[in-house]
Amino acid sequence: MKLKMAEKSLFAYLLRSPWWVSILAACGIGLLGKIMFHGDYFSYALTLTLPFVVIAMIVAWRQKDVPSQSRVNDTVEAVIAMSWREFSALMEQAFRRDGFEVRRINGAADFLLTKEGRDSLVCCKRWKAASQGIEPLRALVAAQEAQEAREALYVSVIDLSDKARQFARDNRIALMLAPQLTRLLRLPKKSLPRTPIGTK
Structure with missing residues (x-):
């Protein structure tokens, strides 16, 4: 019992x-x-x-790895100010740092991650969209089935609607919202990119 x-x-x-x-x-x-x-x-x-x-x-x-609310706010402020080129480059670097093989793809998903023989699709192009409906999630599910990927991940710093959250749960889509994104990117506080990604 x-x-x-x-x-x-x-x-x-x-x-x-x-x-x-x-x-x-x-x-x-x-x-x-x-x-x-x-x-x-x-x-x-x-x-x-x-x-x-x-x-x-x-x-x-x-709670040892849980970022403080102020750090989450700083990260949200930083990534919302980024262009897609800057943000996608940071995401790719962060995934590689965590041991994933990363391949950029087009369509409903932006990255194909591979680790220990498991493929995952990541959609993060709408990371700062004001509204987050079900359609991008539905497209991600279709892409996951087409690619035969084991997992799918949807990235957004804006919270999802209740319907979108329920759709993600029903279809086993992992959500990476502001707190999880803060842990992944590990940006310094109040940090905004001063130079384009990939330049010295």
Whole structure:
């Protein structure tokens, strides 16, 4: 039998919160125990802080590679200002850095990635389009079937509509939105390309 934590429980809330929230809770319990108890009773009260410390460690581990909101905002600001040539070159460099073989293609997808014998199609030409409907995703699915690719990835810094998200889920299309794109590109804060990609 698999136990499931209640979504609205205190520990579930802490697991969704920044790690320092659990540390603050542990400190608060420790301070309260110091005020109310002495001697062995205080030692017992301190043991109540252990679950909160453990949760803080779990959350910190989960969030160690998660970019801050300010860094995400800086990345969005930078890539929206880029031309397609600049953005596509950065994407290609980032994929190669992560160990993919990258081939540019035309049509519904922009890149064919290969790694460990698995092919993936990537569509990112509409990365900053104001509206993100289902049509580009539907075209990507058709291209995936035609190429017999194992996976498909759709890239956008603009959030998708609920219908587009549902279509992506139904068709197993991976979405790379602003937080994931921030981790992939690893741009410095407040950084905009000063020279065209590929020039010295």
